[in-house]
Amino acid sequence: MSAWRNVSLWMDQLEEPLIPRAPLVGAMEADVVIIGAGYTGLWTAYYLKRQAPELRIVIVExxxxxxxxxxxNGGWLMGxxxxxxxxxxxxxxxxxQESHQLLHGIPDEVATVLQREGIDCDYRKAGILYTAARYPEQETSLRGQLRALYEQGLTEADYRWMxxxxxxxxxxxxxxxxAIHTPHCATIHPAKLVRGLARTVERMGVQLFEKSRVRHWQPGLVRxxxxxxRANWVVPAIEGYSVTLPPLGNxxxxxxxxxxxTAPLPAATWAEIGLERGQAFSEASRQVTYGQRTKDDRLVFGARGGxxxxxxxxxxxxxxxxxVALRRYLFGELFPILxxxxxxxxxxxxxxMSRSFHPHMICDRKNQVALSGGYGGEGVGASNLGGRTLAQLILGETSVLTRQPWVQLDSSIRQGLRTWEPEPCRWLGYNAIIKSFVNEDKVLADPSSAPWKRSVASGLAQFMEGFMK
Ligand SMILES: Cc1cc2nc3c(=O)[nH]c(=O)nc-3n(C[C@H](O)[C@H](O)[C@H](O)COP(=O)(O)OP(=O)(O)OC[C@H]3O[C@@H](n4cnc5c(N)ncnc54)[C@H](O)[C@@H]3O)c2cc1C
Structure with a gap:
C-alpha cells in the first residue's frame, strides 16, 4: 500500500493509485515556477493557464x-x-460590500470550475451551522459575534440566528x-479536489514534477x-511548510x-443527528472545532492542535x-450516541499562521515573486481566491480581485509580512494562548464551576485571544 494513503482518510479513499509523477531531473526554463502542489499552487497554475495558455508553467512538489x-483538511470550502x-x-x-461579495462568491466559483473541468469532489453547498452547544456561554459568544458581523454591514442573508x-x-x-447559519460554505472531499486540480492543470499543459523537494530558491531560480x-516568476506555495524554505518561515x-x-455510521444514527445535506458544523468553544458528515456517512471532526x-x-x-480522546470527547458531548x-x-x-493572523496576497514585481498564504485554518476557499488573484497580479491585470486590502503590490516578502518573534517567545506565546483556551473550555464544560471561576477563565481566554488580532 502506498505510504501516502496514511496521510488522511481522504487520501486513503482515493480510487486512483498513488504513484508519484516523475521528479525534476536536470535544468529547465519556464515563465512561472511554482513550489508546492497544494490548492494554492494548483489554483495559481490553473488561472494562469486559463488566461494565458502560452505560458510555460512548472510545479515542483x-x-x-x-x-x-x-x-x-476538514473539507469546509468557505466564502x-x-x-x-x-x-x-x-x-x-x-x-x-464589494469585498464581501467577492468572498461569498468563492464556493460558487469553485463549483463552476468543478463543473467545467469534470472534477467530482463531493461538493455540497449547504452552509455552516455554528452551534452554541455544551455550555450557555457559547450562546453569549455567538450572539456577540453575530452583532459584530451586522456592524460590518453583513445581513441576515449572510448570517442569521437560528x-x-x-x-x-x-x-x-x-x-x-x-446557532448562527451562513449559506456561504460548501463541504468537499479535500483529496479529490486537490488531485482533480493536479490532473486538470497537467491536461492544460502545466508540467508537474513530484518527489522534487526544493532545497534552495531565490528570484528567478528554484533548485x-x-x-x-530558471523562471521569470517564482511562486512559493508551501504554506504550513514555510519553515523549510527561508526566509518564508520567519x-x-x-x-x-x-x-x-469515524467508520460509516448507520442510517438510523444519522436520522437522530441530521446533517442530511452535507452541512458543515462546529461548536463555539475556542478549541476551533469543525465537522462534516461525509458523502459515505462518516463523521469527520477536527479541533485545533499545537x-x-x-x-x-x-x-x-x-x-x-x-x-484522539480529546476529539472523541468533544464530539461525544455533542452527540452522546457517538x-x-x-x-x-x-x-x-x-x-x-501569519503574524498578523490574516492572509496575504503579495506581488513583488521587482523580484518577480508572488505569494498567497497565511490562511490559518481557513484556506480551502481562500486558496482559490489566492490563485485567482496571483494569476492576475503576475499577468499585470487589475480588477476587483487585485484591489483588496489583503493584496500588496510591489512589496517584498520582508516588507509585506510581519515577522514572528524569535524563539522561545513564539513557542511560549502561542502555547500560552492555546492553554488559556483549553483551560476555559474545561472550566465552562463543568456545570459545577463557580460563576467567578467561569468568568475568570473566559476573561483570560478573551484577553489572550486579543493577541491573535
Ligand atoms: C487538519 C487540517 C484541517 C483543515 N481544515 C480546513 C477546513 O476545513 N477549511 C479550510 O478552509 N481550511 C482548512 N485547513 C487549511 C487548509 O487545508 C489550507 O489552508 C490549504 O490546504 C493550504 O493549501 P496550500 O496549497 O497553500 O498548502 P498545502 O496544501 O500544504 O500545500 C503545500 C505543498 O507544498 C509542498 N512542499 C512543502 N515544502 C516543499 C518544498 N521544499 N519543495 C517542494 N514542495 C514543498 C508540500 O508537500 C505540499 O504538497 C485545514 C488544515 C489542516 C492541516
Whole structure:
C-alpha cells in the first residue's frame, strides 16, 4: 500500500493509485515556477493557464500532490477569510460590500470550475451551522459575534440566528442553545479536489514534477536535489511548510490541526443527528472545532492542535491516544450516541499562521515573486481566491480581485509580512494562548464551576485571544 494513503482518510479513499509523477531531473526554463502542489499552487497554475495558455508553467512538489494540508483538511470550502473583519474595517461601506461579495462568491466559483473541468469532489453547498452547544456561554459568544458581523454591514442573508427549534430541524445536538447559519460554505472531499486540480492543470499543459523537494530558491531560480528551474516568476506555495524554505518561515508559523473520522455510521444514527445535506458544523468553544458528515456517512471532526518549538513539523501524521480522546470527547458531548463509535482514521497537518493572523496576497514585481498564504485554518476557499488573484497580479491585470486590502503590490516578502518573534517567545506565546483556551473550555464544560471561576477563565481566554488580532 502506498505510504501516502496514511496521510488522511481522504487520501486513503482515493480510487486512483498513488504513484508519484516523475521528479525534476536536470535544468529547465519556464515563465512561472511554482513550489508546492497544494490548492494554492494548483489554483495559481490553473488561472494562469486559463488566461494565458502560452505560458510555460512548472510545479515542483516535494512529495505528491495532496500531501500537504490540501489533502488533509476538514473539507469546509468557505466564502470568507480569516481576519476579514480587521482587514475590511477601515473601508467605506460600498467597498466592504464589494469585498464581501467577492468572498461569498468563492464556493460558487469553485463549483463552476468543478463543473467545467469534470472534477467530482463531493461538493455540497449547504452552509455552516455554528452551534452554541455544551455550555450557555457559547450562546453569549455567538450572539456577540453575530452583532459584530451586522456592524460590518453583513445581513441576515449572510448570517442569521437560528432558534433551537430551527437548529433541530437540521442538526440535533445534546444541549443546543441556538446557532448562527451562513449559506456561504460548501463541504468537499479535500483529496479529490486537490488531485482533480493536479490532473486538470497537467491536461492544460502545466508540467508537474513530484518527489522534487526544493532545497534552495531565490528570484528567478528554484533548485531541487536533481534539477533546477530558471523562471521569470517564482511562486512559493508551501504554506504550513514555510519553515523549510527561508526566509518564508520567519513570517508563517506551522500550526497543527488534528482530525478524526469515524467508520460509516448507520442510517438510523444519522436520522437522530441530521446533517442530511452535507452541512458543515462546529461548536463555539475556542478549541476551533469543525465537522462534516461525509458523502459515505462518516463523521469527520477536527479541533485545533499545537505548535512545536522551533516550528518543528510533525513527522507522524497519526494522532496520539490523548489527541484522539480529546476529539472523541468533544464530539461525544455533542452527540452522546457517538461516544463509543469506532474511529477508523486520525491524522493531522500543518497550516500556515501569519503574524498578523490574516492572509496575504503579495506581488513583488521587482523580484518577480508572488505569494498567497497565511490562511490559518481557513484556506480551502481562500486558496482559490489566492490563485485567482496571483494569476492576475503576475499577468499585470487589475480588477476587483487585485484591489483588496489583503493584496500588496510591489512589496517584498520582508516588507509585506510581519515577522514572528524569535524563539522561545513564539513557542511560549502561542502555547500560552492555546492553554488559556483549553483551560476555559474545561472550566465552562463543568456545570459545577463557580460563576467567578467561569468568568475568570473566559476573561483570560478573551484577553489572550486579543493577541491573535
Ligand atoms: C487538519 C487540517 C484541517 C483543515 N481544515 C480546513 C477546513 O476545513 N477549511 C479550510 O478552509 N481550511 C482548512 N485547513 C487549511 C487548509 O487545508 C489550507 O489552508 C490549504 O490546504 C493550504 O493549501 P496550500 O496549497 O497553500 O498548502 P498545502 O496544501 O500544504 O500545500 C503545500 C505543498 O507544498 C509542498 N512542499 C512543502 N515544502 C516543499 C518544498 N521544499 N519543495 C517542494 N514542495 C514543498 C508540500 O508537500 C505540499 O504538497 C485545514 C488544515 C489542516 C492541516
Amino acid at each position: 516535494a512529495e505528491i500532490s495532496g500531501f500537504g494540508a490540501s489533502g488533509r 470568507n477569510l480569516l481576519g476579514e473583519d480587521r482587514l475590511l474595517a477601515s473601508l467605506p461601506l460600498a467597498a466592504r 432558534s433551537v427549534n430551527e437548529l433541530n430541524e437540521q442538526l440535533r445536538i445534546a444541549t443546543p442553545y441556538g 531541487t536535489e536533481q534539477g533546477e528551474v 513570517h508563517l508559523l506551522p500550526v497543527q490541526s488534528l482530525i478524526v473520522a 505548535y512545536k518549538f522551533g516550528g518543528k513539523l510533525r513527522a507522524d501524521a497519526s494522532l496520539s491516544d490523548e489527541e 461516544k463509543n463509535v469506532p474511529i477508523t482514521h486520525s491524522w493531522g497537518g500543518n497550516l500556515g
